[in-house]
Amino acid sequence: MxxxxxxxxxxxxxxxxxxxxxxxxxxxxxxxxxxxxxxxxxxxxxxxxxxxxxxxxxxxxxxxxxxxxxxxxxxxxxxxxxxxxxxxxxxxxxxxxxxxxxxxxxxTTALRTAAMSALAARWLARPDSRAMALIGNGAQSEFQAIAFHHMLDIREFRLFDVDSQATAKLVRNLHAFQWPGVQFRPCGSTAEAVRGADIVSTLTADKRKATILTPDMVSPGMHLNAVGGDCPGKTELHPDILHRPDARVFVEFEPQSRMEGEIQQMPAGFAVTEFAHVLGGAAPGRGSADEVTIFDSVGFALxxxxxxxxxxxxxxxxxxxxxxxxxxxxDNPKDLFALLASTATVAATPAAGLASA
Amino acid sequence: MxxxxxxxxxxxxxxxxxxxxxxxxxxxxxxxxxxxxxxxxxxxxxxxxxxxxxxxxxxxxxxxxxxxxxxxxxxxxxxxxxxxxxxxxxxxxxxxxxxxxxxxxxxTTALRTAAMSALAARWLARPDSRAMALIGNGAQSEFQAIAFHHMLDIREFRLFDVDSQATAKLVRNLHAFQWPGVQFRPCGSTAEAVRGADIVSTLTADKRKATILTPDMVSPGMHLNAVGGDCPGKTELHPDILHRPDARVFVEFEPQSRMEGEIQQMPAGFAVTEFAHVLGGAAPGRGSADEVTIFDSVGFALxxxxxxxxxxxxxxxxxxxxxxxxxxxxDNPKDLFALLASTATVAATPAAGLASA
Structure with missing residues (x-):
């Protein structure tokens, strides 16, 4: 059993x-x-x-x-x-x-993806982060909000989805928590949602090279949590965001992320840091309050x-x-056939309709 | 569901x-x-x-x-x-x-492995094959006997296992079928079991380079069904059997068999035929009654x-x-959180014993 x-x-x-x-x-x-x-x-x-x-x-x-x-x-x-x-x-x-x-x-994947996002942000986002943008308000969005509110004390959620009904559903679900003093702000565009956010989670599902975030939207000190880009041919960030001199990119398992993550847009030698090495102290996390940290999350088997x-x-x-x-x-592991012993005396007449499909 | x-x-x-x-x-x-x-x-x-x-x-x-x-x-x-x-x-x-x-x-794997063995033998063994040796009388052996009796009219089973209780179990299980005129002969060694057999199935489980069959045991016209060797470092046939000038080796999926099959003992260029090509007519099966055919079976996902x-x-x-x-x-596939909505109002007090193991 x-x-x-x-x-x-x-x-x-x-x-x-x-x-x-x-x-x-x-x-x-x-x-x-x-x-x-x-x-x-x-x-x-x-x-x-x-x-x-x-x-x-x-x-x-x-x-x-x-x-x-x-x-x-x-x-x-x-x-x-x-x-x-x-x-x-x-x-x-x-x-x-x-x-x-x-x-x-x-x-459970929705729960673990949110847990991983918040864990990474705890190490990479500015500790004084209180405002977060959720771009893409589908199945993962509630879980992100709960994880970031609970684990990082995020108090303002700025919301955008091309489907405004998805945003309405997210607000409705989150209101049920009655978190005191927490604000949910539906926004009219990604740019509006991202403006003033300390942390941005991109949670979109389209299987293509999308440009959800463009370089003009990204401010110094932001932490970007790029969750939706997780397949070859599926990205969310404009490559110039990754090229910013003040940006550092963190990944889960480098060989997989080079195939599937935002960094599939980057040359092979593009520098990234595996998150495990930050936890272990072998690599630095965020270097300063002005750095842009990018968690290029694709989801890893661990x-x-x-x-x-x-x-x-x-x-x-x-x-x-x-x-x-x-x-x-x-009882006898070499006697697998014992499980079918009762079938042994069944006459081997061909059953109707058993021919190959 | x-x-x-x-x-x-x-x-x-x-x-x-x-x-x-x-x-x-x-x-x-x-x-x-x-x-x-x-x-x-x-x-x-x-x-x-x-x-x-x-x-x-x-x-x-x-x-x-x-x-x-x-x-x-x-x-x-x-x-x-x-x-x-x-x-x-x-x-x-x-x-x-x-x-x-x-x-x-x-x-089901036991059933499908036997089905695959008998299917391959139907294409590769001599049509007049009536005697078969089963070397290794563990979990797979009954299934082989049923498949080969039913699909190829095998009438004599020559049995050997280093564990004589396994052979006794096999005979007991097969007797229940009461196949008229079919004989089961427990033998004292692999060599004795193989002698006079038209088809030999090797069904041993040791994870190592074993030499279950040696060149002296193999006669012209035999069909060898090598099932137990199915991992890197796990083989059953002496390499000289594969080198016989009158032998031809058939595999399921060549790249996998080169890693896992009997042919892992052979150089990279060693000639093999994928079974699918025999079925499709692109490659010949058995060429003559004297040829030794070897189905180097490792089990394939298909x-x-x-x-x-x-x-x-x-x-x-x-x-x-x-x-x-x-x-x-x-009801709304973007609202995965609805499944947990009843949990939303549960106070988030840390549960006892939830610390990391």
Whole structure:
């Protein structure tokens, strides 16, 4: 039997923990895992691209636990009433190869992406940051707001989306929190939303080279959290922003980010810093209050490993374990056939309709 | 919701179809898919090796459907009462990226490996083959016997395993079929089992360069089905067998087999034939009754794709559909947060024990 967390399961767990506390706890797990960066067998994700989108597998292991995530990205799905991104993943025991946990990761990816964004910003944004722009008010936006309010005390959210209904939905959802003194400002353009913001998160979904932010929008001291550009051919920042002499770019796993991140627009030798090295003290974070810091986030398998490990712990801690029969249990492991022994005497007459499709 | 086939589900489906018919139907699906080899976006599997074993992901897509399999190989597991190989997989819709089916593949991998072996032998072994040696009588052996008896009319099975209890288990399981006139002969050594066999399947699990078959055991006209050697550093045939001037080697997907198959022992230019080209008529199969044909099988993602597509069809055909809530359904796909809306008002007090592990 394998532990299972479905949509109902993640709802129950987050309800028990509280969404803000869940994100903060997950950020702590991600930080702990990034601090042991060299323990991990890291590889780029495996992607299958089609005209409609991408399907990816993201495996990683630290020699004790193994995890992978399945995740798709299909920007046109919303027009079909479907999610742009769905995901699930598995945590497994390296010693036996047996899966331990199968979990939904659609909701969890949204939580972990926000946790990672806020964790990076805690190290890279100016500590006095209080105003944040959210560009793109879709499925990820609430999670960003919760993470940044809770972990960085952001008190003003400046909002823009080409779909004003998405912004209205975001405001409605955030009002439910009744955060005292926190303001939500729907804006008429990206430029208006970004003006005066200390931190800017770009959370757009189009699978193309978009220019969500242009150089004129970026002020000294800003922290840019570029989340939406995460595929070959999918970017959000004008390259001149990356070229600014006062800008420094931070990434998760450099080989993957050179293929998928904003820096796919840059020459091969363009200098970037892996976030793990900032945590470990091997590389500096923000150098001054005037520097522009850019977290060129594409999402890395380690963050999903952390999330699965965290969920595995929480579902036991809160007695929320469910199991599915994904893997057999055998009295004699060399006798796999025992599972089908009752079928052995079934006459081998061809069943109707079994011909090749 | 995603369709789900667990252990109970595969038992029910195989019981309804009959195990021999299931294997034959699956072989027909695999053949149909190999015949459209060029439709597939093929890649080598992603493997994470550890001292104890390997964990692999095997993705493939034909542009309409995508599948992947998770599979481990841990030879020491049986000493812990666990299976050497466990597996599960997913079939997904390329157009939306949504998973359609999550299925157990431990039992199914055993069925598909046997189906693939028998399919290849139908094209490569001498048509008058009636005697077969099964070297290694573990979890795969019953499935091989059923597939080869049913699909190639094999009437004599010559059995050897270093663990005589495994052989006794195999004989016991096969006797239940009561195949008229079919003989099972436990042998005292590999050499004895192979002597007089038309087809030899090697099904051993040790993760090392083993020499299960030596050149003196191989007679003209034999078909060797080398199944157990399927990892870097894991082989079963002495290289001189591959070097025989009268031998021809057939593989599934050449780049993967050069890394993982028996031919990892051969120089890079060693000639092999992809099985798909034999099916398509672009390459010859067996050239004469005296030729030694070697199917250097490592298992390819296409075979799991075929199996998942077949299972997806069968579970609907036999009204055996079950579903799990692995993926959310949303009225507004941009409002993922709606799933957690009830958690929004939970006070964000730190929960006990949520600190990083």
């Amino acid at each position: 394998v532990a299972y967390i479905g949509i109902e399961g993640i709802q129950r767990i987050v309800e028990r923990v509280g969404v803000a506390t869940f994100i903060e706890g997950l950020a702590a797990e991600i930080e702990a895992d990034y601090r042991r960066w060299n323990d991990f067998d890291k590889s780029m994700r495996h992607a299958v691209h089609s005209p409609a989108g991408v399907i990816e597998l993201m495996p990683i292991s630290d020699g004790r636990l193994y995890s992978f995530k399945y995740v798709n990205g299909h920007p046109q799905n919303t027009s079909l009433g479907l999610l742009t991104v769905t995901a699930f993943g598995v945590l497994a025991d390296v010693k036996t190869g047996y899966p331990l946990l199968l979990s939904e990761l659609t909701v 963050e999903d490993y952390s999330a699965l490990r965290y969920l595995y712990k929480l579902q036991r801690q809160y007695n929320q374990s469910r199991e599915i029969d994904l893997i057999p249990h055998l | 995603v369709a789900y086939i667990g252990i109970e589900g595969i038992q029910r489906i195989v019981e309804r179809v009959g195990v021999a018919t299931f294997i034959e139907g699956l072989a027909a699906e695999i053949e149909a898919d190999y015949r459209r080899w060029n439709d597939f976006d093929k890649s080598m599997r992603h493997a994470v090796h550890s001292p104890a074993g390997v964990i692999e992901l095997m993705p493939i897509s034909d542009g309409r459907l995508y599948s992947f399999k998770y599979v481990n190989g841990h030879p020491q597991n049986t000493s812990l009462g666990l299976l050497t190989v466990t597996a599960f997989g997913v079939l997904a819709d390329v157009k939306t990226g949504y998973p359609l089916l999550l299925s157990e593949l431990t039992v 075979e799991d794709y075929s199996a998942l597509r077949y299972l997806y069809k069968l579970q609907r055909q036999y009204n055996q559909s079950r579903e799990i809530d692995l993926i959310p359904h949303l």
